[in-house]
Amino acid sequence: QVQLVESGGGVVQPGGSLRLSCAASGLTFPSYGMHWxxxxxxKGLEWVAVISAAGGTQYYEDSVKGRFTxxxxxxxxxxxxxxxxxxxxxxAIYYCTKEGAVSGINKYFFDHWGQGTLVSVSS
Amino acid sequence: EIxxxxxxxxxxxxxxxxxxxxxxxxxxxxxxxxxYQQRPGQAPRVLIYDASNRATGIPxxxxxxxxxxxxxxxxxxxxxxxxxxxxxxxxxxxPPGATFGQGTKLENK
Numbered sequence: 025q026v027q028l029v030e031s032g033g034g035v036v037q038p039g040g041s042l043r044l045s046c047a048a049s050g051l052t053f054p055s056y057g058m059h060w061x062x063x064x065x066x067k068g069l070e071w072v073a074v075i076s077a078a079g080g081t082q083y084y085e086d087s088v089k090g091r092f093t094x095x096x097x098x099x100x101x102x103x104x105x106x107x108x109x110x111x112x113x114x115x116a117i118y119y120c121t122k123e124g125a126v127s128g129i130n131k132y133f134f135d136h137w138g139q140g141t142l143v144s145v146s147s
Numbered sequence: 148e149i150x151x152x153x154x155x156x157x158x159x160x161x162x163x164x165x166x167x168x169x170x171x172x173x174x175x176x177x178x179x180x181x182x183y184q185q186r187p188g189q190a191p192r193v194l195i196y197d198a199s200n201r202a203t204g205i206p207x208x209x210x211x212x213x214x215x216x217x218x219x220x221x222x223x224x225x226x227x228x229x230x231x232x233x234x235x236x237x238x239x240x241x242p243p244g245a246t247f248g249q250g251t252k253l254e255n256k
Contacts, residue, residue: 059245069183069191069234071245083243119190124181126196132238133181134245135202137190 026050026136028120033141040110040145046103046120046138054078054098057123059134060105062116062143072118073105088114110145117142149173151235153248159256162227168220168251170235175215179237182211182220185250186231194233195220230255 032044046058060072073084073094082094093106103120117140124135150173160166170180178198183191193202195211198218208223222229232252238245 057243061245061247068250069185069236069247071238071247074243074245076243081243085244124193124196124202126200131196132179132240132245133193133196133236134183134191135193135196137192139190 026122028122028136028138030118030120030138030141033118033143035144035146036110037147038110038112038145041106041108042110042143044105044107044118044120044141044143046105048101048103048120048122051122051136053096053101056125057130058094058096058103059121059123060094060103061119061121061134061137062114063119063140064113064116067116070116075103107143110143112145115143115145149176149237149246151237151246151248153233153235153251155251156249157252157254159254160225161256162225164225166222166225166253168233170213170218170220170248172216172218172237176237176239178214179239180211180213180218181236182209183234183236184229184231185234186228191234225253227255229253 027049029047059074075094091109095104119140120138121134122136124131124133154169182195185191199211235248
């Protein structure tokens with residue numbers, strides 16, 4: 025079955041950097057767009073970034089543009105999120121999630137999620 | 148930018164009751180709407196996609212309806228495991244970003 029396993033979270037000071045990874049298995053990874061979604065403590069879900077199946081297109085939520093970079097290695101079935109210039113308000117659980125597909129047609133929802141990795145930005 | 152507004156923020160109900168949750172979009176989104184359930188300490192899981200299609204493995208007591216700007220998620224008879232937070236979500240082909248509603252929390256009365 026599909027598994028998405030995030031890693032790389034931790035505690036970092038404001039202005040610091042972290043690189044999150046998401047290892048995917050049980051799916052044809054190069055066939056799907058992939059996203060990062062975050063959830064601040066006690067808050068709702070917030071979409072962060074997307075990368076197309078082949079990796080050629082990336083798109084970001086406004087508050088992370090210019091600071092975060094989404095990338096993927098389709099040969100290693102791995103998704104990444106490079107987070108620079110981190111702010112206190114970036115503190116959250118970060119989930120990687122896969123675009124859904126039905127009968128081979130990509131759809132506009134997320135059908136599998138990892139368990140998340142916690143990023144804490146604090147001085 | 149499309150905004151999704153969910154109501155109510157919190158509902159207190161008992162097992163066996165029927166519940167309807169609402170999600171309203173700031174402009175028409177056709178049927179490009181999904182619903183998710185998130186239990187405490189867990190990742191979200193998809194319940195409904197394309198407004199009314201149940202995802203794989205989702206019990207028949209969950210149903211979705213709506214199009215355009217007004218959508219509902221109905222749980223026909225609440226089970227103890229259904230007390231959780233529910234989110235609606237939309238995304239387009241372009242721009243490819245996604246939007247979530249702020250969530251509705253179902254509490255056990």
